[in-house]
Amino acid sequence: EDQVTQSPEALRLQEGESSSLNCSYTVSGLRGLFWYRQDPGKGPEFLFTLYSAGEEKEKERLKATLTKKESFLHITAPKPEDSATYLCAVWFSGGYNKLIFGAGTRLAVHP
Amino acid sequence: DARVTQTPRHKVTEMGQEVTMRCQPILGHNTVFWYRQTMMQGLELLAYFRNRAPLDDSGMPKDRFSAEMPDATLATLKIQPSEPRDSAVYFCASGSRQGGYEQYFGPGTRLTVT
Numbered sequence: 568e569d570q571v572t573q574s575p576e577a578l579r580l581q582e583g584e585s586s587s588l589n590c591s592y593t594v595s596g597l598r599g600l601f602w603y604r605q606d607p608g609k610g611p612e613f614l615f616t617l618y619s620a621g622e623e624k625e626k627e628r629l630k631a632t633l634t635k636k637e638s639f640l641h642i643t644a645p646k647p648e649d650s651a652t653y654l655c656a657v658w659f660s661g662g663y664n665k666l667i668f669g670a671g672t673r674l675a676v677h678p
Numbered sequence: 679d680a681r682v683t684q685t686p687r688h689k690v691t692e693m694g695q696e697v698t699m700r701c702q703p704i705l706g707h708n709t710v711f712w713y714r715q716t717m718m719q720g721l722e723l724l725a726y727f728r729n730r731a732p733l734d735d736s737g738m739p740k741d742r743f744s745a746e747m748p749d750a751t752l753a754t755l756k757i758q759p760s761e762p763r764d765s766a767v768y769f770c771a772s773g774s775r776q777g778g779y780e781q782y783f784g785p786g787t788r789l790t791v792t
Contacts, residue, residue, distance in 0.1 A: 601780070609785060610682075610783030611783045613783075616780055656721075668720055668722075669720070671720065
């Protein structure tokens with residue numbers, strides 16, 4: 568069964584404490600993996616697209632990596648403003664009807 | 679500052695009533711998506727359009743939901759009749775490239791059906 572699983576469900580960090588969020592997937596024919604950030608009461612905000620294993624992308628304190636089975640979102644020296652829910656989504660085997668979002672990781676960064 | 683707009687932002691209605699949600703995609707984007715988000719199911723893709731043509735609506739309950747794009751600046755999602763289980767936040771997103779490129783989400787319409 569095609570699945571996208573994010574872990575942990577929730578993560579609490581102290582400001583400056585680096586960590587990683589995981590998005591694992593079991594799909595055939597991966598076309599792309601997306602990371603989004605969602606703040607309460609708002610729509611998801613696009614962060615990264617990764618297309619092939621070994622690819623990495625960075626933006627400020629965030630770095631996304633991709634392997635054949637999972638993706639990591641590394642957060643370096645997080646700040647309280649990084650607190651949000653981080654969603655990953657997988658697009659596979661062509662067509663948007665094959666787009667699955669994970670349940671998300673709720674990140675709280677405390678000063 | 680280009681962004682996707684959605685109206686209304688909040689809607690409370692009684693079961694059986696018709697609900698229409700509207701979305702204005704980012705100018706120049708040719709692909710529009712409708713999503714539904716609930717605590718239980720997370721974010722689900724309902725339907726999407728490219729160049730105003732519906733490409734897939736397999737995620738949408740077709741007996742009561744319909745989605746249209748009457749012109750390039752307007753997409754609509756209609757529920758008739760509405761049911762309490764339709765209560766959710768409905769997001770519209772737009773994108774400019776085929777197949778899974780970045781999507782830009784609107785602020786959502788929070789629908790409550792009593």
